[in-house]
Amino acid sequence: MATPLLTAAADPHDHARAADANAAGSPLLRLLGYVGPHRKYAALTICFGVLGFALSFVYPWLIGSAVDVIVAPPDPAFPLAARVATLRRLTEFAALTAIGHAVVVYGRGHFNIRLGYGIVADIRRELFDHLQKLSLLFFTRERTGAILARVVHDVHEAASLIYMGLIVAALDAVQLAIAVALLLAISWKLTLACLLLFPLYILVFAVMNPRVQRASERMHGQLTRISGNLVEQISGQALIKTYTAERREARRFAEQVARHEGLVVAQSHEGHLVASFGQLLVDVGTTLVLGYGGWLALHGEMTAGTMTRFLGYLLILFGPVRRFAELNIVYQTSISAMRRVFRMLEVQPCVVEPARPHRVAPQRGHVRFEDVSFRYRQDCDESRVGLDDDRDTSTASLARDAPCVLDHVTLEARPGELIAVVGPSGAGKTTLLSLLPRLYDVTSGRVLIDGVDVRDYSLTALRAAVGIVQQESFIFTGTVRENIAYGRPDAADEEIEAAARAAYAHEFITRLGDGYDTRLGERGVNLSGGQRQRISIARALLKDPRILILDEATSSLDAESEAIVQRALEVLMRSRTCLVIAHRLSTIRKADRIFVLDAGRVVECGTHRELLARDGAYTRLVRHQAAVG
Structure with missing residues (x-):
């Protein structure tokens, strides 16, 4: 029976992968270490991606060939019937290409998601497993919301670089090279004129990228703070309502959200400013083809169909250039998230x-x-408080001075x-x-x-x-049976019932709607304090x-x-x-x-x-x- 009480099992390969990642150093190289177990999907994604951009080169050729057939002057050697037959074959080939393209779009998208979310699941499992190894010292110093933001949001953002960035960038690089080769084959003069724009594009990225990265860091930090505050506000609803602080908390949350909105807008401004420069250069390149290419066509250096082909290949060339600006935002956001996730994985347990x-x-x-002496602030990783704002400050001197x-x-x-x-x-x-x-x-x-x-x-x-019965007995979301058997999930029903009887819990449990199979709400809110305590005692008795x-x-x-x-x-x-x-x-x-x-x-x-x-x-x-x- 599946139960939310059971913790996730650790992947035996996680530790080896983490060791390799530590050796690699770079957040990006560390992330690539997670691709290995999913290389089948990475290979399929790349194969479908290659087929996709290969098919995209077919359309300019088809359109250019059709234009030449249509606008060609009357020629006895190429009569109208032959031209119609050629046009029909080109149309049939275009239809087959369209079907192939549809299959490629599905395959590339599907296997890309399988790859990306497989990596997300692996990192989340490893991160959760690592959290189980940390002592209570870590959890007394870090807010639940900050930890939650790492496991849920940051892991997703980090892995998005794999399935939204790296593979797309690799395919775009190959597509770029093929497009340049085809353009040079048509007209080296026109190609050279268009390529002169690329240094400007590189300069824009070199100047603007640091600003995009800083904006991403600030945005992520604020999102973590919102998560931390939200968990506290939800957990403290009874207190909030008792002190009629709903409006005050709503204003506080609204201010935090407004702050995050501002940081998102700032990141969007920086990222899309780069994208707008990229689009400007794309449009300037297209304008060059229309002007200079038209001049070459008028002087007989290329036909109308050849110019059409050139324009089609140029649009393919500028596709990766345009996407690179968008990928840059993904890259900067993912790198920021990667650092935050790996920073948590690097916390050494005390x-x-x-x-x-x-x-x-x-x-x-x-x-x-x-x-025995003990102080909570110690000179160790777990004593560093900073998931909310990513400050990694040394606590050595603070630990020595702590009471x-x-x-x-x-x-x-x-x-x-x-x-x-x-x-x-x-x-x-x-x-x-x-x-x-x-x-x-x-x-x-x-x-x-x-x-x-x-x-x-x-x-x-x-x-x-060692068994512990605390003042506030923790009850998990799950059945009564699962809560009692938490320390011994393989315990027989007879043993669970015997422990409940010894804890004077059997009588009230049987009065619940489904007895031992009654599902309890979060923290056992549908039980009284005494009932929760008796379930806790039954749990300890079963552990013996x-x-x-x-x-x-x-x-x-x-x-x-x-x-x-x-x-x-x-x-x-x-x-x-x-x-x-x-x-x-x-x-x-x-x-x-x-x-x-x-x-x-x-x-x-x-x-x-x-x-x-x-x-x-x-x-x-x-x-x-x-x-x-």
Whole structure:
């Protein structure tokens, strides 16, 4: 059964292709590296393209020959009947050429699209696969809309150079050479006069191209910013409506769109200014043929049919010249998009597989944090914020000066223990426990599980042993069954139902329209908070982790939902090493030890009774909760 919950599989050739691309250096050469798997369609596109421009040369010859037959003076050696027969054969040949041209247009267009969108799909798969390898550090610093713009819009723009630019340009270059040869064969004088215009054309491109490129960069940057803001505005609709900020957000979005419109118009101005100069030179060339060619015809150096042929070939010659201006806009836009896509692919993840990983998942669940420090701004690629505006600034000095979120924290959880981590907001509780499954890596110190540094485990083995239930349980668009089985997609229906029963979720699931096959909306908007939390607990139960992290798992629930979820959590916590972030005393009292964090440091440690007896930071937290509650 197809499911939106499954991530895209990586192409095994992607990494080799990416390595070759890095060696190549140039964005264009890197892009060409993606043509290899689709060379069949590239070859078919080129073949049909060659046939297409070859057939285009037939028409001027046919028209010129027909003109000579029609305007030829009476000649006994070429009587009227013979001329009619010749004209009929030329017409039949023209009809066959038209049919051939129609077939060529279909073949060239169809295989060109197969080539282009095959490349688009490959790059998107590779980009998505690369995003899965990046740590949370990257996603905390980059806006969702900026990432979305890369994967959807920029990839399409980058690949458009292949199927809208390079092949067309290559075919145009061959067509140009053939046209020049045919024109020289007819009249070298007239051809030379027309070719004298080409240096002016080259000069126009040399002067105008940098301006087109800068305009393309600005336009793409603004589009990325619009994407980022749009995702935020859609995600924050509840808040926007609560604060009646619809008009303000609409004005803000309108300003951004107007800014983008202005940049599009500016790019269009620069690009079409080049195109207009190109068209001017084309028209001047045609004027030269009419004037100078007519003068040569009047002096007997060519016939009317020959001049017609020359004019037809010249129009074929100027076709690539005219298209080159349009292709230039595609090229500049694609190069800009290529740099942005490849820049994301070049971001090196902070969290990587070890060279010789432990591939066996931790069995005992003995957790120890040893002198751990952590800061979010680090000297690594993922700490560079700039997808919105393409600034690639070094963060080395900023990383050294950034404050520590965790400062020399030492903490231990023995197998089967329940450890609570408490403290005020911003103390570093969630960050601390996020280091355990390596959602981030420590800045200094180390995190051990069963005596092995978590950085020495394979990520698959490490994360198979760790389950997380968060305050806001994430629900994917898909069925209830798919959401529960997210960690084990191959789980049997009986196992899924058993996990749901243990999480006290089976009863409400069966009341849904289609039971376990009920489709849930984005983020589970058609479920209550307690129901989402119980599905999350069922998901963790089915995974059966050795170590369990509960991050404020009941803090946002009402009393009735909390009581049900708490019973489910008690089932989940049995015989596991549990690390709990919680404010509710019902959970904290049962902990084997409680660690109190404040400003990233452990300020107290002990049991509930021991800490109350000290009348310190923990006691103040308990009193504050009692006063608020």
